[in-house]
Amino acid sequence: MAFKKWNCKRAPEDQAQLLSQECGISPFLAEILVSRGMDTPAKAAEFLGEDEPLSDPFLLADMDKAVERLHRAIEEGEKIVVYGDYDCDGVTATAIMMLYLSSVGADASYYIPERDGEGYGLNADAVRALAEQGTDLIVTVDNGISALSESVLIKELGMDLVITDHHQAGELLPDAYAVVDPHRRDCPSPFKALCGAGVALKLITAMEGGDYDATLDYFADIAAIGTIGDVVSLTGENRTLVKKGLSMLSVTENPGLRALMKAAGINPAAVTSQQVAFGLAPRINAAGRLGSASLAAELLLCEDEEQAAAIAAQMNELNQTRQQLEKDILAQIDEQLAQHPEKLYSRVLVLAGENWHHGVIGIVSAKLLERYGKPNILLSVQGGEARGSARSTGDFNLYDALCSCSELFTRFGGHRLAAGMSLLPENIPLLEEKINAYAAEHFDEMPQVTYSVDKILKPREITLENIRSLEALEPCGEQNPSPLFCLGNARIHQIIPLSEGKHLRLRLVAGRMVFSAVYFGVGPDSFPYKLGDTVDMLVTLEINTFKGKESVSMKIKDIRPNGFEQKKFFSAKNTYERLRRGEPVDPRLKERIVPGREDTAIVYKYLTANHGFKGDIDGTYIQLYKHSLNYCQIRASLDILQDVKLISVSPLLNSISVAEHPGKKNLNDSPTLQRLQNL
Secondary structure, three states: OOOEEEEOOOOOHHHHHHHHHHHHHOOOHHHHHOOOOOOHHHHHHHHHOOOOOOHHHHHHHOHHHHHHHHHHHHHHEEEEEOOOOOOOHHHHHHHHHHHHHOOOOOEEEEOOOOOOOOOOOOOOHHHHHHHEEEEEEEEEOOOOOOOOHHHHHHHHHHOEEEEEEOOOOOOOOOOOEEEEEEOOOOOOOOOOOOOOHHHHHHHHHOOOOHHHHHHHHHHHHHHHHHHHHHHOOOOOHHHHHHHHHHHHOOOOHHHHHHHHHHHHOHHHHHHHHHHHHHHHHHHHHHHHHOOOOOHHHHHOOOOHHOOOOOOHHHHHHHHHHHHHHHHHHHHHHHHHHHHHHHHOOOEEEEEEEOOOOOOOOOHHHHHHHHOOOOOEEEEEEEEEEEEEEOOOOOOOOOHHHHHHOOEEEEEEEEEOEEEEEEEEEEHHHHHHHHHHHHHHHHHHOOOOOOOOOOOEEHHHHHOOHHHHHHHHHHHOOOOEEEEEEEEEEEEEEEEEEEEOOOOOEEEEEEOOOOEEEEEEEOOOOOOOOOOOOOOEEEEEEEEEOOOEEEEEEEEEEEEOOOOHHHHHHHHHHHHHHHHHOOOOOOHHHHHOOOOOHHHHHHHHHHHHHHHEEOOOOOOOOOOOOHHHOOOOHHHHHHHHHHHHHOEEOOOOOOOEEEEOOOOOOHHHHOOOHHHOOOO
């Protein structure tokens, strides 16, 4: 894994102490609040106090029209179709509307388009089919705000359209009976960050005259899953909705939700937002990604326990298939990068493969961002078309970057950190060239994946009492993440493999304390630290209960050597990658770039003493920076040693072997060294 940038906040002690006293909270929690900008008693009290009330649903523009049209359709027995979407938000919004309409005796059915074949939102073929079935009213959930041509077609076919959506609205709105979207420019509703399920909940509340009591009791559990699954901000009204929804999940009477929690191994009595995000939402999404989202909707609408259990089992299998597909695509990407290792030094990774599953390449793109710390575009080539997903970090705005080469796309869209696009396969090389040229023009150094750290943790603060005080922050999610702590100067005392080497448990000593931490997704073979090494870690803290006994559970998010100077590291790495791309570098940096003979000897001696190196090549820095070598010098030394065949670096940069009988070698024969000396 690439090194990440850490942004460690330090809350002023006097502010935290004042907050603790004024609000009657622990100093530990007060520090977290101050670091997150809630640095006055008023701000903290607003966050910790009573939940923000959900605003009047009739404040949403066109809500009165939507309610009037739906009431008329119900009273006159018209055929209503709820038109949803195939992701978690769209499925839960569909279920909310269907459950409500069924409860009031409406003649209602639902339609969710297939990801492959139809794609997102209203489409002309589906609209015509619904008209042929005698549909009178289409109600969209989680889509429709951009359906300009489809809205005209619906009217021509003699149907009415009510749109409920939460995506950004353009200057022109669809020609619909009602358009309910908090992002309408003329919408006076105070809270804009609702997801599709949240808007659907507001609509049925308006149908009930604006009283949330009953609608929250019946539908908050499903709406909370949609809100968490769509990764919208868990602040304001969303925070209120999710808190209510999690409490309702623990006692839900919905057979589908109970079956899904059981399949995911979640205890309903203690369900958390994190369990919804990583347990329930992925299983709902898997149905839309790999099978049909209607399967997930069917689960949420199911009234039979046995049938619900069978559907939940199917969704579990689809989720496992999704995980395997991700592994398969990552393996193919590894093969490509092994054949073209120069791509690893690109500012933006652009990779394409035949028939990569469209439903999972977005997830794989996010994993590549984590692995390599670089913006990337993944493209699946199928039937004469390349369709892709992209992910970015920091200030590298994907949408702006794609706009710079928009002439290459048949269609594209997205925002700063995520985007999608389609283009002709023959234009992929040109896309790679142009988007990297855009990156070079706008960024001398590419932005790094950055962790925002709430607090520097002292070992003595790791207590059950302190961790329990953090429960006041729940539910955690987007814009209100679980607290992340930096625990520094910890010495590795023991390295224990878990789950057949898939994970690690570390026994550590910090100050006078001995404690354990689990590092998921990293095995002993790829762990670059040794017993006795002193490290800094980013960790999350939880309370684990086993057989009635409570203990602290510490999970490692990131780890690096104690004393790591991130500014110097990223600057040196940027310089090295510029050299590998053949770009000019400042000649004044030559002293800090070109390794001396003694520097290269230090690197070689380390490798021979350890019989090579296994793991991400950046891990060599962990052991060698102590010798006053910077990253660029270490990597240049490795290139020089490989040039003269003293070592061999694997194409994926994940292992180094040492030549057994190298014979006499002259480092001056290295083309790398010659090129560096001529800077």
